[in-house]
Amino acid sequence: MKSMENIKVDREYIEIYPVNWQNITQKMVDQIFSARSFDFIKEISLYVHIPFCPAICPFCKFNIAGYEPLIYQKYLNALKKEISLFKNHPDLQNRIVTAIYFGGGTGSMLTSKEVYEILDKIHDVFSISNKVEITMECHPNTVNSKKFRDYKKVGVNRVSLGIQSFQDENLRNIERNHTAQQNINLLLEALKTGFNCVAMDLMYRLPSQTLENLKFDLYKIKELSPDGVSTYSLEPEATPLESKTSKIPSDKIDKEMFYFIGDFFESIGYRRFMQPDFSKPGKECKYVLNAWRAPQQLMIGLGAGAHSQYFGGYVWANVYPVKSYIDALEQEYFPGVMGVKVSLDELKSKYMVLGARAFSIEKEGFKKGFGENISDKFNSEIKSLIKLGWMKEENNYYKITREGLYYIDNISKVFYSWANKGKGQPWLKGLYNFTPKKFYKITRGKII
Structure with missing residues (x-):
């Protein structure tokens, strides 16, 4: 048997498959909007991307944009137009939406009124389960107890808090502009609000971090007792934090941290339901399970740079630049730019x-x-x-x-x-600044 020590861990983070993509054509758009995916899949998830952020985190590799009020409002209008594109799609017959996820960027840039309006548009197009999970990703600087209560009133029943650490030094090292005490207060407020699930993100393998430093965060999580925790090893490559690579713990220490985290959470009653994700029993994230657990469910990604992981027989990515996304929808074009049919x-x-x-x-x-x-x-x-x-x-x-x-x-x-070996995930395809020469309109036809 090959020694584990000699095998380099792959850190690409496999989110979508297949990945042998090509530029979207009119024929592909026609097929996406006239084809029905395989019948044995019965559920749909919706991912709603809000790219705007109160501040740009130097470790983030997602599609993000600075906040501009006029662009922000135009974006929300375009988002509603995109939702409407799917009305009466063949894939909606005898299927229901069981998970909706507002991510980013920063999902919690949205006001509760804006969430209500987006959900209202979704209800107009899709059949929604009466047990639908609705998650809001929250940056600590964009939420408070009142906003939590307002979110809950309009249907949000799960929040995921971008806490990252309960130590100010760690937060400074990754240039987060919120404090450890702020994180503690926020988590306690969210738990008091009465959501079905309150989850949080924890980052590790931070610059100069030791296992003892990580243990402090883990014991603080045990004390505060959130319903779920997603744990992410810092990947500084191709980000502004790459300059701190020499201070990033080695793969050996990263591996030690990884297994310590898993053993720790299992010892205090959490269940690992996905590689980075832990929860108390019964508090697993439905959206995450739909996306990865076999058989994976249908998923539409809505918004600039969002990825649809299988719908209308295809996987695809929307155009990333926010202004290009807005322009496409204002002219009633489909915003997808790359994808492939799934055989x-x-x-x-x-x-x-x-x-x-x-x-x-x-x-x-x-x-x-x-x-x-x-x-x-x-x-x-x-x-x-x-x-x-x-x-x-x-x-x-x-x-x-x-x-x-x-x-x-x-x-x-x-x-x-074989057609996909060596092909990268969407963020490795040069999409961040890519706008195609042409977008395409939807022409409804017979099922292909």
Whole structure:
């Protein structure tokens, strides 16, 4: 068996598959809006991207923009126009929306009135479950107890707080302009509000951070007891924090931190339901489960730079520059710029590529959806992972082992088809400043 110490961990963060994308054409747009995805998928998630931020974090690799009041209002109008594009889409028949996620950027730049208006437009187009999870991502400088209460009144039932750390030194090292005490107060206020779930982000592998420093944050989380925690190892490459690379803990220390975090949360009653995500039992994020757990559900990404992870038979990305997004929608064009049709064979790969992040891949679900056994389709891939000690077979599941947890993106890429091997995720495709020469309008036609 190859030594784990000699295998370099892949840090790309596999979010979407397949990735052998091409520029959007009129034919692709026509197919997206006339085709129905495979029938065995019954749920839809909606991701709503709010790119505006009160301040730009130097570690962020998402599509972001500074706040300008006029542009902001035009953006919200364009967002509602994009939602309307999907009215009467073939994929909406006999399917319901079970998760809505306001992310960014900074989701909580939205007022409760603006959230209400967006949700009202969504209700006009989609069938919504009466148990729908509605998440708001919150930057600490944009929310307070009143705003929490107002969000809850308009339907938000889950909040995710961008706390990152409970130590001022750590926050300064990643140039966050809020304080540890502010984070504590905010988390307590959110818990008092009565949301179904209050989650938070924790970053580690910070400049000059030690394991003892990390332990302080973990014990503070134990004390405050949020419902969920998402943990992210800092990736400074290709960000302004790259200048601090020499101060970033080594891969060896990062791995030690990773396993310590997992063991710690499990010891205090949290359950790991995705590689970076922990929650109290019953508080798992529905949106996250829909996106990664096999079989993955349909997902539309709305807003500038949002990614649709399978809808109308395609995956695609919207144009990233905010003004280009607004211009496209104001002229009634589809804002997608790159994507690819998902064949049945690629959907099988997607089941495995993204499903690995949830650690437990169901055999029967694959057989029911695709009419063949996982072991027949991916025999050599599974055998290679079992040989590495990263996967095991257990009753009706293939499960990621403890040793494999740290190498989850390496594992995902084992299941890439030949057409996708070596292809990067959307943020590696030069999309941040890309505006196509032409956008395309939707022409409704028969199902293809």
